[in-house]
Amino acid sequence: MITIHPKTxxxxxxxxxxxxAFARAERQGISVNIDYLNKKKIGIDKKINKLENxxxxxxxxxxxxxxxxxxxxxxxxxxQLSRYIYxxxxxxxxxxxxxxxxxxxxxxxxxxxxxxxxTLLEIRKLKKIKxxxxxxxxxxxxxxxMHPFFNLHLVKTFRSSSDSPNFQNIPKRDKxxxxxxxxxxxxxxxxxxxxxxxxxxxxxxxxxxHKDSNMLKYITDKTSDMHGDMAVQIFKLRKLDRSLKGHxxxxxxxxxxxxxxxxxGSYYKNCxxxxxxxxxxxxxxxxxxxxxxFENGFxxxxxxxxxxxxxxxxxxxxxxxxxxxxxxxxxxxxxWKEMWWGLYQKYGYIDLKTGFRCSxxxxxxxxxxxxxxxxxxxxxxxxxxxxxxxxxxxxxxxKIIGQIHDAIIMDVHPDELNHVVKTIKQITTVELAKTWDWxxxxxxxxxxxxxxxxxxxxxxxxxI
DNA sequence: GGAACTCGCCAC
DNA sequence: AAACGTGGCGAGTTCC
Numbered sequence: 171m172i173t174i175h176p177k178t179x180x181x182x183x184x185x186x187x188x189x190x191a192f193a194r195a196e197r198q199g200i201s202v203n204i205d206y207l208n209k210k211k212i213g214i215d216k217k218i219n220k221l222e223n224x225x226x227x228x229x230x231x232x233x234x235x236x237x238x239x240x241x242x243x244x245x246x247x248x249x250q251l252s253r254y255i256y257x258x259x260x261x262x263x264x265x266x267x268x269x270x271x272x273x274x275x276x277x278x279x280x281x282x283x284x285x286x287x288x289t290l291l292e293i294r295k296l297k298k299i300k301x302x303x304x305x306x307x308x309x310x311x312x313x314x315x316m317h318p319f320f321n322l323h324l325v326k327t328f329r330s331s332s333d334s335p336n337f338q339n340i341p342k343r344d345k346x347x348x349x350x351x352x353x354x355x356x357x358x359x360x361x362x363x364x365x366x367x368x369x370x371x372x373x374x375x376x377x378x379x380h381k382d383s384n385m386l387k388y389i390t391d392k393t394s395d396m397h398g399d400m401a402v403q404i405f406k407l408r409k410l411d412r413s414l415k416g417h418x419x420x421x422x423x424x425x426x427x428x429x430x431x432x433x434x435g436s437y438y439k440n441c442x443x444x445x446x447x448x449x450x451x452x453x454x455x456x457x458x459x460x461x462x463x464f465e466n467g468f469x470x471x472x473x474x475x476x477x478x479x480x481x482x483x484x485x486x487x488x489x490x491x492x493x494x495x496x497x498x499x500x501x502x503x504x505x506w507k508e509m510w511w512g513l514y515q516k517y518g519y520i521d522l523k524t525g526f527r528c529s530x531x532x533x534x535x536x537x538x539x540x541x542x543x544x545x546x547x548x549x550x551x552x553x554x555x556x557x558x559x560x561x562x563x564x565x566x567x568x569k570i571i572g573q574i575h576d577a578i579i580m581d582v583h584p585d586e587l588n589h590v591v592k593t594i595k596q597i598t599t600v601e602l603a604k605t606w607d608w609x610x611x612x613x614x615x616x617x618x619x620x621x622x623x624x625x626x627x628x629x630x631x632x633x634i
Numbered sequence: 635g636g637a638a639c640t641c642g643c644c645a646c
Numbered sequence: 647a648a649a650c651g652t653g654g655c656g657a658g659t660t661c662c
Contacts, residue, residue, distance in 0.1 A: 247658055248641065267641065275642055298643065301656060321653095329646085329652060336654045339645035347644085372646090436650040444650095539651040543646095547652095575646045575652090 172326050172530035174522075174544070181525030185322055188551045191558040191570075192320040192330075198569045198581070199315040200337070201356045202307050203625065210350060211308075214300045221293045230286040245290065246297075248274040255282065264453065277447070295347065303351040306335040320573055322551075328526055328544040329575060330551075338574045352627035357581045361568070363620040364587075365629060366594045367577040368550065374611040375546040376433065378523060380506030381610070384499055389611050397425040403491055404428060404445060405469075406476045416464025423448030428488070432495060435535030442488040446481060455480040507538050523608045524548040549602055549613070550576055556597045566590070584622055591617060595634055 176182040225231055225245065234243050234251075237258045243250045256263050256272040263272030264281055272278070276294075279287050310316040318337035325331050332338040340355075341347035357363045370389070377385045388396045398410040401417070401424040412418050427444035436444075446453070449469045451461040456479055461469040478484055496504045514520050514537045519529035523545045532540070554573055561569065567583040568590050582590050595615055603609040619632035 244658080249658065269640070271640085273641085294642085298656080302644075302654090306655080325652060327652060331653050332645095333654060336645080339643085339654065341644060343645090351644095431650055434650040434652095437648080440650070533648095535649080535651065543652065547646095577646090 172528065172532060172536075174326065174328055174526055174528040174540075176525060177521065177527045178525035184524065184548060184551060184555070187555045188322055191555045192322065192573070194558060195570045195572060196317050196319060198571055199317040200571050201314055201358055201581075202311050202316055202354050203356050204308070204311065204314055207304055207308050207354050210354070211300060211304050214296055214304070214350075218293055218296050218300070221289055221296070225286065225289045225293065228286040228289070230284060245293070251290075281453070295344075299341070299347050299350050303335075303340065304354065307354055310335050318572065327528075327540045327547075328522070329547040330573065332572075332574075337572045349627045353625045355626040357620070357623065360622065361581050361583055362587070362622045362624065363626050363629065364580045364582045364590065364632070365577055365618045366580070366598070367616050367618075368546075368598065369614045369616050371549060371576045371613070372542055372546045373433070374613065375523075375549065376503075376542045377611050378545075378608055379510070379541060380503045382500050382502035382506070385503055386611065395421075397421050397429060400424040400429055400491075400495075403494075404488070405449075405472070406478075411465075414465040416462055416469075419462055420449070420464060420469075428491075432492065434539060438489040438492040439485050441492070442481065442485040445488065446484055451481075453481050507534075510541075511537055522548075523606070547575055549598075549606075549609075550578070552605065553594075553598050553602055554578055556601060557594060560593055560597075587619075591632070591634060 176185060222245065231243075231245075234254045235241050237243075237254050238250065243254070245251075252272055252274050255261050255274070261282060263278065265273040265275070265278040267273050267275075276291055279291060307316055310318070316335060318332050319334055320337075321331045321333070322328075330338075341351050355363070373385070374389055377389055385396075388394050395410070398412075398421055401407065401410050401421045404424050405420050407417075407420070410417055410421060412421065423445055427448045428441045431441055431444060443453070449461045451470055451473075456470040456474055458471055458474065459468045463469070464472075466472045473479075473484075478487055510520070511534050514532065519527050520532075520537060520541055521527050522541045526544060528540050528544075550573065554570065557578065558570055560566075566586055568586045569581050570578060571581050572579040578594070580590065594617075598615045599613050602613055615634070617632040617634055618629040620626060620629045
């Protein structure tokens with residue numbers, strides 16, 4: 171059992187004011203396009219039907235039917251699928267779930283190399299979009315407005331959560347899913363949606379704790395690029411040039427497959443697997459002309475040439491990089507982690523920069539992650555409260571409608587756009603750091619804007 | 635018929 | 647020695 175509670179008056183007031191500010195956003199709500207929801211649902215149903223019929227024609231399905239008692243497997247049941255694949259067909263599972271059962275997730279099924287099963291994955295994806303998002307929105311809206319809850323009392327680290335519907339996990343990375351789901355979310359008539367995100371806030375807040383000089387340099391020097399440098403090291407490039415083919419993908423792979431997992435406490439073996447998944451190489455030996463293509467051709471050819479011929483080679487390679495990362499690149503960060511873990515073991519609690527105390531049984535990763543995750547979110551919360559206060563004092567037509575951990579989402583009247591943007595920028599990059607003197611890194615905000623009357627799927631970078 | 639569990643998958 | 651942090655939610659399943 172982990173408990174976290176405010177230790178200072180300011181910390182208490184942050185939650186107090188935050189709850190009220192969130193309630194105002196909840197009451198304001200988010201417009202949804204009901205006509206679109208209805209039409210899109212019919213379209214997706216058709217697609218699902220077509221794919222299901224296609225799948226039911228397959229030998230795979232017919233054999234599956236023979237293996238079950240009533241002759242009709244439920245194609246939504248991963249348990250039935252697992253029994254057929256791993257018990258009846260006796261395929262050796264190469265991936266297991268947390269409980270030790272053979273996995274039927276996307277990666278496991280793709281690894282089977284059964285083309286018919288890919289149809290099943292397509293169906294799974296469409297059903298997720300339909301039930302969780304489109305039907306979820308429809309169910310929660312009243313007169314075209316849904317009112318997602320934003321909770322401040324449910325999360326161990328003192329982040330927020332959202333439900334009914336969850337506004338914090340609407341698809342973004344998968345282009346098709348993103349477009350389908352976000353087209354349903356629209357502004358009020360004559361308004362436009364604006365999203366303001368803190369850039370790299372967790373990395374910056376972590377730096378406020380450990381003060382590692384190399385990390386501070388990466389944060390302050392805008393010409394430097396940590397993820398680019400790691401991509402060079404990981405994929406043995408001469409240099410990273412984002413204008414070259416595939417370089418951005420390699421940078422993304424380094425960021426999401428190595429750097430962030432490392433910060434959360436992952437280790438070289440899992441990171442190596444993440445990385446080869448990102449560049450679409452198999453878990454065994456790398457074959458020529460496979461994986462993603464970049465400046466130098468296929469990534470497999472490049473890695474083989476550099477002596478990385480299989481997953482095991484990659485693991486050994488990443489092991490060296492991990493060691494270098496923590497001992498050479500960020501030694502002060504490493505020292506802080508040890509010191510912080512030692513303090514917890516001695517006193518039995520950790521204190522967040524924002525005035526909260528976290529006690530209970532924690533492991534080392536928890537110990538290091540919680541104060542960063544919590545304090546980073548509190549920066550968003552403080553900004554949210556401040557912005558809400560100004561909106562009410564100045565009686566804006568524009569309103570806050572939601573929040574996603576490090577981002578504020580607004581429904582803006584075009585006439586107020588300039589003032590809204592300037593105000594957000596002032597709060598997040600100037601006022602915030604004045605309130606908390608422990609913030610020693612610059613804060614930066616990025617904005618995305620949708621055209622007037624356009625859906626959330628149509629947002630574009632907005633230069634401040 | 636509902637509670638509790640597992641799994642898979644979406645976000646930061 | 648061990649090894650990725652925080653959530654919500656739908657579907658299937660099992661248990662009571």
